[in-house]
Amino acid sequence: MSFLSSHTLHFTPLTPVHIGCNETYEPTNYVIEGTALYEFNPDTAIRNLPDIARKELLKIVTGKPTKEMLKQVQALFYQNRESLIGGAEHFFPVGDGVAEQYKKRVGKAAQYEGRGRQVINNLEIERTSYNQANRKPMFPGSSIKGAIRTALLDSLNKGQPLSHNLKQKRGAAQNRGFQESLFEGKFHTDPMRLISVGDAHWVTDGDIPGNEIRFAVNRKRRLQEGERLQQSMAEEKGLSQTLECVSAMQPRCITGSLNIQDVSEIRQTHGKVPKSELQWSVRDIAALCNRFYTKLFREESSAMQKLGYLDANWVRLVSMVLSENMQRKLDNNEAFLLRVGRHSGAEALTLEGVRNIKIMTGKGNAPKYKDAPQTWWLASTDKNNALGMMPFGWILVEIDTDPAELFSGVDEMHRFNEGKADWLRQNQDYKNSLKDALDKKQQEEQERQMLLDKKRAEEAEQERLEMERSAAEDAQRELELSKLSPIEREIAEFETYWDAITALTSGNWEGDSQKEAAEFIRDRMKAEKIWREKSSKKNPAKDKPFARTQIVLGFLK
Structure with missing residues (x-):
């Protein structure tokens, strides 16, 4: 495959980003101590547990699987967390509220329903996409391309409602027909087949952790006069979404590629290509993404700020980042905004003019459909705190930029995250100290076992020699007896x-x-x-x- 052009994309997450990978951190392969989550391999953990705890664990898991068993395993791991932390393979920050919730709930029921039935909070945490080789966060190319596709479709739709024919269809058939009508064709003539987006991988050094654990909290977009900033019904019941996210404000921490295929190669094979006006360049793509996402970002941020939801430091910093030379890049389509991943908001996933968003109105009530959601999902370190939050999923994308080139706000970005560098050093030292203690304990155990094995071998040899001597004496006695009358x-x-x-x-x-x-x-x-x-x-x-x-x-x- 030949490309008309190839480009390097540098990604700066402006807010926490969670792109699901259908995996979770299970409470049987992590513990939280302080403000750090330590992940470990269960097989390694069993080896690192003290003998008494290991025997207790085997005793617990040999029974029939029950909710009580899950609580017992969670509690056992938490009680022996220092041994597990020493052998942890990976660790990263959690919010204070997440750590507090874990400490309160580990090994316990989250709540009780009618007739005293326990509801077990199994403390699962949804993972964000990551590189299997080095465990660093990454952005799948499919997620980036999907966000780009939404912006391109919106530019072609121009805010128009669905046609009568499309309104007669439902679900996937309607969506497919709508996109084919905008792109004026199916597979071979779909303009997105000319755009190839590779997975974007972590490129920043190890000075700060790249990810963190956040609560996803739901907040109203409009408040009646005098209405307090309410929690969602799920939060009031003690339930919450806990997500691993790529941390905000890490400049150019992830790099990927975007390639545009040369249509002349396609013409030589089957001749079917997208219309010329739909054969976009990378600058065209940037312009259309900015048209769609920049407006949405500014409108949403402004509305959230008016309600007092947003972290003041983040508001100040994002304003600084998107000013001066970065604003020039955005204006020149050398950079663009995207929104990706979980809780990106219905507006970022749907097109203007055809939004028909399902609004739940409570148990037993029929849902309503509107052109805008009634709430936002925000990233928070404490689900009980209605302030100091950030939206999910916003990333700044620069095209073919020099990584050494600075932009406004970079120094402030580093200061925004400088506490994480100290955090990483302190927790690495703590983990290393526990690992040294664990290694020493295991070495002592190995030496004790070697001495025990040596003693057993010596006793076995002594027993063998004694048996040989006894056998020789018995033989000699038998010989002497044979000579007697x-x-x-x-x-x-x-x-x-x-x-x-x-x-x-x-x-x-x-x-x-x-x-x-x-x-x-x-x-x-x-x-x-x-x-x-x-x-x-x-x-x-x-x-x-x-x-x-x-x-x-x-x-x-």
């Missing part, structure tokens, strides 16, 4: 000579056998040096060897 062998089987004398006096043998037995007992007593025909004691009756010798002598006469 049956009576001698019988006597030799007694453990002591006294047992043999007892058998002799009990009449075990008679006649010649009795005398033979007595002779053998005598010889055994002499060998053991306890044969005593005379006693040196004053009272010979108390001299046991003498007394027993006299018994044997009585059978030898």
Whole structure:
């Protein structure tokens, strides 16, 4: 495939951006300590847990899966978080409110419904798109291209309502027919097939974390006189959306590409190409995106600011960034605004003139349809705080710019995030200290295990040698017994000579056998040096060897 032009796009997120990837941080692979989320591999975590905790975990998970089991696992991991943090693979900031909610709910029920039924808050956090190789945030090319497509379609529609024929269709069929009517064709003549947008990847060094955890809170767009800034019904019930986002105000932190295909190559293959007026250049694309998104950004920001929702520092900084030389770039279509990802707002996803937005009116009530939503979703560090928030999804895109070229507000951007650099160093030091402690503990455990294995090996060797010695003694004894007469062998089987004398006096043998037995007992007593025909004691009756010798002598006469 040959390209008419190739361009590098530099992305600066002006607000938190969440582009879902159908993955979540599960409470079984992360813990939150302080204002940091530490992610770990469950298999690694099991190895890092203390022995007692590991045995307790295995005891918990061997039972039937239940809500109680989930709570127990969450609580166990939190109680042993220092061991898990030391082996964490990844960590990044969370808002104070997120950390507080986690601490209150980990291992517990989020709320109780009727009849005391528990509703478990499993503390899942929706992940934003990321590079599997280095775990850094990224913007999928499909998301960027989709946002561009919306702006191009809106420019062609010019605020017109749906035609009568399209109104007769529903859902995907209506949407497909509408887009085909604006682009004047289907697959081969769709002008977007000429535009190729690659995935945009993280390019900033590691001075600050690229992502963070935020609450998504819902706020009214219009308040009646005297009405307070209300929470949504879900928030009032203790439920909330928790999202991982690319952090705001990180200049040119992500870079991607946009290529425009050469139509002459297509003509040579099948001849079907988009109309010439729909073969846009990169500057055309920038102009149409600015036409659609810049107006929306300024109108929305102004309305949010009037209601006091927005973070004052962010308002001041975004005004600075979009002034002076950056404004010239926007005017010259060397840069443009886009809105991407979750909670971008219905206006950024639909076209002027055909918006028909579904408005929920409460349980049991039929929904209404209007040309504008009634609420905004905003990014907040604390779901209970109605102020100090930012919208979701706004990014500034520069085309083929020199990364070394500064623009207004860059220094202020760094100051906006300078606390994150300190945060990263402090938490890296904390994680390293726990890792050192974990490594030391594991080394000590390995050394203890090595000593235990050595001791066991030595004991096993000693046992083997003892068995060999015993076997040799048994063999030698068996050899010696084999040389004896049956009576001698019988006597030799007694453990002591006294047992043999007892058998002799009990009449075990008679006649010649009795005398033979007595002779053998005598010889055994002499060998053991306890044969005593005379006693040196004053009272010979108390001299046991003498007394027993006299018994044997009585059978030898």
